[in-house]
Amino acid sequence: MNPLFEEDNSTRIVGKRYKLVNQLGVGGFGQSFLAQDLHLPGCPRCVVKRLLAKTHDPKHLKTARRLFDTEARVLYQLGKHDQIPTLYAHFEENQEFYLVQEFIEGEPLTWQIVKGKPWAEERVIALIYDILEIMAFVHQQNVIHRDIKPANLIRRQKDNRLVLIDFGAVKQVSLQMADPDSEIADSTIAVGTHGYISNEQLAGKPRFCSDVYAIGMVGIQALTGVLPKQLDEDAATGELDWRVHAPNVSPEFAEVLDHMVYYDFRDRFPTAVEALEALQNLPPRLLALVEASKAADxxxxxxxxxxxxxxxxxxxxxxxxxxxxxxxxxxxxxxxxxxxxxxxxxxxxxxxxxxxxxxxxxxxxxxxxxxxxxxxxxxxxxxxxxxxxxxxxxxxxxxxxxxxxxxxxxxxxxxxxxxxxxxxxxxxxxxxxLPLSPEQKTATLLKEAERLRQQKQYQQALNHYKQVIQLQPNNAQAYWGQCESLNGLKQPDAAVVACNDALDLNPDYAEALWSKGKALRQQEQILEALRLFEEATVLKPDFAAAWLDWGSALQEVGRSVEAIDALDQAIALNRNSAEAWSIRGAALWNLGRFDQAISSLDKALQIQPNATNARALRQQAREELGY
Known part of the structure; x- marks a missing residue:
């Protein structure tokens, strides 16, 4: 685990004023933390980002410092827009680089754009319109975002407006800091996310129309309910064959989307401004529906x-x-x-x-x-x-x-x-x-089944899931609920069958993969379980339970280093998991890192004082150190 965020992090202060409260995320480019500004009345919340640096060579640090200052000035300028977080400060401390930004309270679009649940066309138009309005400002500042995706679009709680976060330009700085010996020019570094990144950006040559491509992909994902990486290409043209998933889309809006996501950047709208103009020229009947959709939010x-x-x-x-x-x-x-x-x-x-x-x-x-x-x-x-x-x-x-x-x-x-x-x-x-419709009856039964399962009333839950399936045989969630309930009843053979039914309906159902992995683990098929846990985290990176079980299974087969990495992810998503802290302590014990093991086990016991395994292992670690 990074020393910046050990268990005593509640006392960690950077920049002599920013108290780190909780880790929000960690990745290849650095870490982000929820923090408090101790110098302002009421200690308001903010976000502190620490950029990754793998070298402290003076020559390379000088280059990194120059890049960091340049990009920070860009972020200061962009922060003048109401829908882009304000950059409060940037500083260097102990040869580490930090950004302090406005904390945006709200929900990422990943929570709203759900696989298999397509949006109405007018709602998608309103969404793209809002994103393009922000990006028109960004492009007019001569800046390319480089990483537009649902996770970087926050629906702000106070006014329901979209906020664009996490500019890829800062990731570019992080890459230079991580690989300072590279002779590659700044503009050739590829930053972005698979599925939303255009061909020219993947080749390290991003353009304004690369952002237009990413926005178009977000719109297609919302309109179709299909993940971008799962869209096929037209064999004849090489273009995305997305319309098959949205048969009722209006031809006018479909044409705009096509022009946003053409493979060749020369065929796309050159900037967000031109794409915005195309939306504004949609037929009045569509624009009227869009206004209604905006009001609906x-x-x-x-x-x-x-x-x-x-x-x-x-x-x-x-x-x-x-x-x-x-x-x-x-x-x-x-x-x-x-x-x-x-x-x-x-x-x-x-x-x-x-x-x-x-x-x-x-x-x-x-x-x-x-x-x-x-x-x-x-x-x-x-x-x-x-x-x-x-x-x-x-x-x-x-x-x-x-x-x-x-x-x-x-x-x-x-x-x-x-x-x-x-x-x-x-x-x-x-x-x-009035009698309930079949859809209402199914929804009511499924809601009750979920409640019973969460209360560990597994047999009653199974009865409800069975009724849901009788009404709606293609309900993947009901099959998964059966699988998870059967896991709770220690019936792994039947659980595997139920999970397979769910996966037949939805092969990328992360929860079903995770539950099947748990059933296989009960059957002592540990290696296959490991594969499924890992696949679940790839499909759903914020799936804390899958990270936990993956880390636990890795530790079970003696792969303690990998286990710690997985458990750190689980803890980053849920810091109150006593089980994750306890297993992490065991993994650190196996590696002979007794001080860190004690620290993790202390955290587990703080959350769950009756965790006897953690208490016994901590005592062994203390004895090993002569306490």
Whole structure:
């Protein structure tokens, strides 16, 4: 483990003011820490990054210092943008280089862009638009990011806006510091992430359009639910054959994406500015949906509603709209509409041609349908859903009459005058009495199965998973839940079968690989288990449990050095794992590093005082050192 972040790290202070609180990440380019600025009132949080250096030769340090200062000036300039973290300080200490940046509280897009769960087209357009707006500023500063990917895009908690982090230019400095004897010029160093890195950048010759390529790949991943590295190429053209995974994408947006990810950089948009202009020239019907999608990500329903709704006191009670032209009413959360049910788009109405068209809307799971003609009026869009003007319901279930109707029986749209003084009708059917749809029943059963499994009620959980599979035979999560429950019941043979079923449906299911590895380990097939644990961490690098089991299995076969590396990853992701600290202590003991072993075991006992194995091993280590 790096000496900068040993167990006494809570007292570690760098730059004479930044107290390191917790390790956020570690990689080939260095480490990042959550820290507190002790010189400011309230000791606000920040991020401290320590860049990797493998040499302390004065000549090489001089070169590294020059590169570091140059890139720090670039980051200071970029930090003037609200959606790029501010660089607070950069300094050198004990021949190590540090950056101090603004801490962004939020979720990385890796938590939101999930494999197998494609986004709606309008949401993807809004996402790419937001990223390109940031990158247009970056490119205008003559800077190439070099490492755009979901993990480097944070959805900021306070305002739901995207923030771009982790510029590859600093990684370039780290590479120079790590390999100071290299004669390769700065511009030829390849920085990036497989799947998002373009051909010319892989060859060490990044351009502005290399960032455009990466943004396009993020968009395709969100649109298709497929990881970039799993996309095939067209045998005839050599271009990515991504459209097969998004058959309903509009041809206009698909064309923009194609121009962002062409193999030859000369065919792409040269910078983010040109790509942004192409998005702005999409058909109005798409842009209207994008605006609705943006509003759907707003902080509150009132904030989104106030954008376009024009209501009087009666309309606010009834949730009606009186729109003209291309005006759009938007709401950020589907659950504000009807009984918390999810809402999906059925048909978006284009009112431009004479205003005589009609639109459908559907509240999924409850069977509510509305159809109405709007002579000369616009359409309300709710999270991309086309709704007749008065069908917008603000948590007012008692406003709904005849919840399940045929289109011909749809209610008439009342006029503004007829609403005044009217009495609110009561529903003829209570929402709680409506039958659950198969999808709702499956989701409810799966949620209960997960709860039972987490509470170690494995047999009951198995019964629920079985019901899910009867309703939905292709539910990989249910098969994995069966596997994990059977592991808990010490039935590894059956667990392997269940995990294989999950992997047949989803070969890259990291959790299923991990659970199968645990079953094989119970069967004493340790080498095969090791392979599966490692594969799970490759597919899901933030999978702390897989790192832990991989480290534990490595230690079991005597590969203590590798075990420590894996356990360090597990601890970086979950510092409160007594098991990880304890096994790490055992690995250090095997290597004769007794002082460090005692330190790790002390940490394990601090978290779990009743860890008898850790206590016994610590006592042996203390005796070995003559304590």
């Amino acid at each position: 707003a902080d509150s329903a009132e904030q989104a509603k106030s954008m376009v709704l024009e209501t009087d006191s009666t309309q606010r009670e009834m949730g009606t709209t009186n729109l003209t032209g291309d005006m759009v009413a938007t709401y950020p959360q589907a659950e504000t509409l009807m009984y918390g049910e999810e809402i999906s788009s059925v048909h978006a109405v284009d009112q431009k041609q004479g205003g005589q068209k009609s639109g459908w809307s559907m509240l999924k799971g409850q069977g509510f349908k509305w159809l109405e003609k709007f002579p000369g009026r616009g359409v309300a869009l709710v999270s991309g859903l086309a709704i007749a003007g008065v069908a917008v319901l603000l948590n007012k279930p008692n406003l709904v009459q005849n919840p399940v109707q045929k289109p011909s029986e749809a209610p008439k749209v009342p006029s503004r005058s007829s609403l005044k003084g009217s009495v609110t009708p009561k529903p003829s059917v209570s929402p709680s009495t």
